[in-house]
Amino acid sequence: METSFALTGKGYVIVAADTTSARSIVKMKNDEDKIKTVSPHLLMSYSGEPGDTVQFAEYIERNLRLYQIRNLYPLRPSAAASWIRRSLAESLRSRSPYSVNLLVGGYDTSTHEPKLYWIDYLGTVSEVPFAAHGYGSYFVLSLLDRYHDPEAPLEEGLATLKRCIQEVSKRLIVSPEKYKVKVVDKDGVREVEL
Amino acid sequence: MARRYDSKIAKVSKVVHNYQYDITFQVAQLYSRLKAWAPHCILCFYTYNSLSGRLYQIEYAMEAISHAGTVLGVLAKDGVVLAAEKKVTGKLLDLSGAKAGGYGGSGEKIFLLNSNMIGGVAGLTADANSLVNYARSAAQRHLLAYNDDIPVELLAQKLCDLKQGYTQFGGLRPFGVSILYAGYDPHYEFQLYHSDPSGNYSGWKATCIGANNGTAQSLLKQEYKDDIVVKDAIGLVLRTMSKTMDSTTLSSEKLEFAVLTLDEATKTPKAKIYRPAEIDALLQTEGLIKKDDDAEMKST
Amino acid sequence: MSIMDHNGGSVIAMVGKDCVAIASDLRLGNQALGISSNFQRVFGITDRIYLGLPGLATDVNTLRERFRFRVNMYTIKEEREIEPEAFAHLVSSTLYEHRFGPYFIEPVIAGLSKTPTGGIRPFIAATDLIGCINFAKDFVVSGTASSKLFGVAEGLWEPDLEPEDLFETISQTLLNAVDRDAFSGWGAVVHVITKDKVITRKLKARMD
Numbered sequence: 092m093e094t095s096f097a098l099t100g101k102g103y104v105i106v107a108a109d110t111t112s113a114r115s116i117v118k119m120k121n122d123e124d125k126i127k128t129v130s131p132h133l134l135m136s137y138s139g140e141p142g143d144t145v146q147f148a149e150y151i152e153r154n155l156r157l158y159q160i161r162n163l164y165p166l167r168p169s170a171a172a173s174w175i176r177r178s179l180a181e182s183l184r185s186r187s188p189y190s191v192n193l194l195v196g197g198y199d200t201s202t203h204e205p206k207l208y209w210i211d212y213l214g215t216v217s218e219v220p221f222a223a224h225g226y227g228s229y230f231v232l233s234l235l236d237r238y239h240d241p242e243a244p245l246e247e248g249l250a251t252l253k254r255c256i257q258e259v260s261k262r263l264i265v266s267p268e269k270y271k272v273k274v275v276d277k278d279g280v281r282e283v284e285l
Numbered sequence: 286m287a288r289r290y291d292s293k294i295a296k297v298s299k300v301v302h303n304y305q306y307d308i309t310f311q312v313a314q315l316y317s318r319l320k321a322w323a324p325h326c327i328l329c330f331y332t333y334n335s336l337s338g339r340l341y342q343i344e345y346a347m348e349a350i351s352h353a354g355t356v357l358g359v360l361a362k363d364g365v366v367l368a369a370e371k372k373v374t375g376k377l378l379d380l381s382g383a384k385a386g387g388y389g390g391s392g393e394k395i396f397l398l399n400s401n402m403i404g405g406v407a408g409l410t411a412d413a414n415s416l417v418n419y420a421r422s423a424a425q426r427h428l429l430a431y432n433d434d435i436p437v438e439l440l441a442q443k444l445c446d447l448k449q450g451y452t453q454f455g456g457l458r459p460f461g462v463s464i465l466y467a468g469y470d471p472h473y474e475f476q477l478y479h480s481d482p483s484g485n486y487s488g489w490k491a492t493c494i495g496a497n498n499g500t501a502q503s504l505l506k507q508e509y510k511d512d513i514v515v516k517d518a519i520g521l522v523l524r525t526m527s528k529t530m531d532s533t534t535l536s537s538e539k540l541e542f543a544v545l546t547l548d549e550a551t552k553t554p555k556a557k558i559y560r561p562a563e564i565d566a567l568l569q570t571e572g573l574i575k576k577d578d579d580a581e582m583k584s585t
Numbered sequence: 586m587s588i589m590d591h592n593g594g595s596v597i598a599m600v601g602k603d604c605v606a607i608a609s610d611l612r613l614g615n616q617a618l619g620i621s622s623n624f625q626r627v628f629g630i631t632d633r634i635y636l637g638l639p640g641l642a643t644d645v646n647t648l649r650e651r652f653r654f655r656v657n658m659y660t661i662k663e664e665r666e667i668e669p670e671a672f673a674h675l676v677s678s679t680l681y682e683h684r685f686g687p688y689f690i691e692p693v694i695a696g697l698s699k700t701p702t703g704g705i706r707p708f709i710a711a712t713d714l715i716g717c718i719n720f721a722k723d724f725v726v727s728g729t730a731s732s733k734l735f736g737v738a739e740g741l742w743e744p745d746l747e748p749e750d751l752f753e754t755i756s757q758t759l760l761n762a763v764d765r766d767a768f769s770g771w772g773a774v775v776h777v778i779t780k781d782k783v784i785t786r787k788l789k790a791r792m793d
Contacts, residue, residue, distance in 0.1 A: 162439060164472050166431065173432030180643050184686065201471035209620055214643035215592065217613050217621040229618065421661055429654045
């Protein structure tokens with residue numbers, strides 16, 4: 092079952108998402124990247140209705156890129172999250188709403204702070220220290236309540252993330268086998284092998 | 286005759302449909318409608334007509350602005366200072382409404398464009414009001430879309446897009462207004478921009494528009510220092526204004542004044558447009574109000 | 586399960602002597618799952634007006650942004666701040682514009698309005714999701730814990746409370762009501778609006 096989670100730490104945000112692509116009960120693919128780099132210091136993980144997800148993520152990606160080309164600097168994480176939220180909120184009351192859930196994690200290069208936003212398909216946005224979507228969220232959020240430290244260095248953050256992944260594979264009936272993990276900090280975005 | 290124009294317009298509006306957010310196309314649409322109403326007048330609508338490729342209307346507008354009330358801006362390390370000269374219309378003009386005004390200032394030359402931006406205008410007042418309105422709406426639209434104050438350069442750009450649109454089509458005249466923008470955003474912190482009727486804009490450390498702008502700019506060039514702070518910038522602005530303005534004494538009657546700084550506690554921009562009484566108090570502390578000796582001599 | 590209860594959250598406002606108070610919990614949920622314990626749903630509109638927006642969280646964000654837009658345009662064009670009565674009608678008409686596809690929010694407005702003699706008068710009001718205004722003289726409640734809030738407020742509120750007493754009354758009312766509601770709680774915030782300042786305090790609440 093689709094699961095994604097993210098957590099902040101000292102000067103960074105970690106975003107993780109499973110890599111399965113499923114149609115009904117069939118696993119079609121197990122190396123799907125569901126985390127997009129939407130600007131130099133911004134990551135967005137997406138999950139939800141297949142088709143809607145990629146379509147919406149690419150729409151966001153191209154629009155944020157256009158803003159950056161026009162204005163020579165990218166939108167800050169808070170502004171990007173607000174704009175993405177608005178796109179979903181407008182879509183919700185349209186004839187064919189997108190059903191996409193997002194985690195937007197970024198590093199604000201003007202205030203030097205890591206930022207994480209939980210966004211659902213209704214267009215709800217909330218700035219949070221850690222977040223999760225999908226069935227994994229029921230296990231992971233309570234685990235992070237106990238172990239999350241907003242001041243932890245990257246190694247500790249990744250260790251906490253491993254705990255989350257272990258918990259999901261232990262308790263969820265159909266748990267994903269593989270995750271893609273990306274980190275965003277002052278140097279930009281990079282992928283991490285666990 | 287009329288039918289022929291209609292078919293032309295139909296073609297144009299098809300193109301316009303795809304670009305409905307593009308301002309120049311909005312202007313084009315306006316122009317083609319004008320054609321439909323008054324086709325016999327088309328020959329008299331020209332923005333430019335010159336073999337050298339110069340746009341006379343813009344040059345006329347710029348010339349007119351160089352006789353308008355002076356507006357002067359100085360960018361400091363920790364803020365931006367703006368001052369403007371009011372042309373006194375006469376004793377009978379009722380200014381009582383302006384004195385109690387909402388956000389300070391008399392609303393003639395210096396305007397609050399957004400919580401992070403102040404604009405000083407030189408040129409046709411009516412055109413300026415329309416541009417200020419446009420700027421305020423644009424800033425609020427940005428806030429609505431991005432939940433964040435509009436970056437300074439972006440708002441200057443938006444106004445320039447509008448201004449440029451009016452230089453490209455016949456039958457419409459350009460805005461006869463130059464604007465100084467003083468603003469703050471987290472990307473480039475404090476900034477000062479100038480835009481002219483053609484839709485060009487540029488960033489400055491210190492600049493001046495309106496009457497005597499040449500004199501003021503050479504004075505600023507001599508006195509400006511790169512690490513100037515707001516406190517010194519206020520003095521520099523007022524001294525330069527007193528030298529460039531025609532009148533011998535400065536007072537709130539002829540001067541508008543504003544400062545943009547950062548609020549110490551909240552780290553958010555704080556735009557302060559001075560009220561008349563505050564301007565007089567400031568001139569007093571800067572030692573720029575001269576005792577009117579002549580008046581005393583006469584009474585004795 | 587109503588869409589109004591999807592995210593949870595409650596707001597209450599009370600009148601005091603020359604002051605008003607507005608308070609809300611801080612929970613953002615996804616049905617029974619808690620997402621955030623710091624979700625702001627009460628917003629300062631002017632120095633003297635606060636607006637609470639309990640209901641569907643996406644509409645909390647949307648309406649907050651829309652009202653800020655409308656009030657900023659009002660302030661800059663009128664060159665004065667909006668009065669609570671005018672703002673209540675702005676809220677009402679904005680909601681009624683969407684009569685047949687409403688925002689799932691039942692707003693609460695608290696503020697101090699100017700009297701013609703130069704004094705101030707407390708103002709509170711609440712509307713339903715399509716903008717029908719309820720002007721109250723004592724208190725208004727809204728959100729998933731509204732039925733519980735009614736009960737506690739009915740017992741605790743009395744007329745002409747001073748700011749500090751009003752703070753105590755509204756805090757106790759909110760905390761005790763949200764403890765009986767599964768969808769509200771997880772921290773609380775209180776604003777007491779007086780003539781010359783607004784006192785904002787975060788309350789320690791049960792986090793279960």
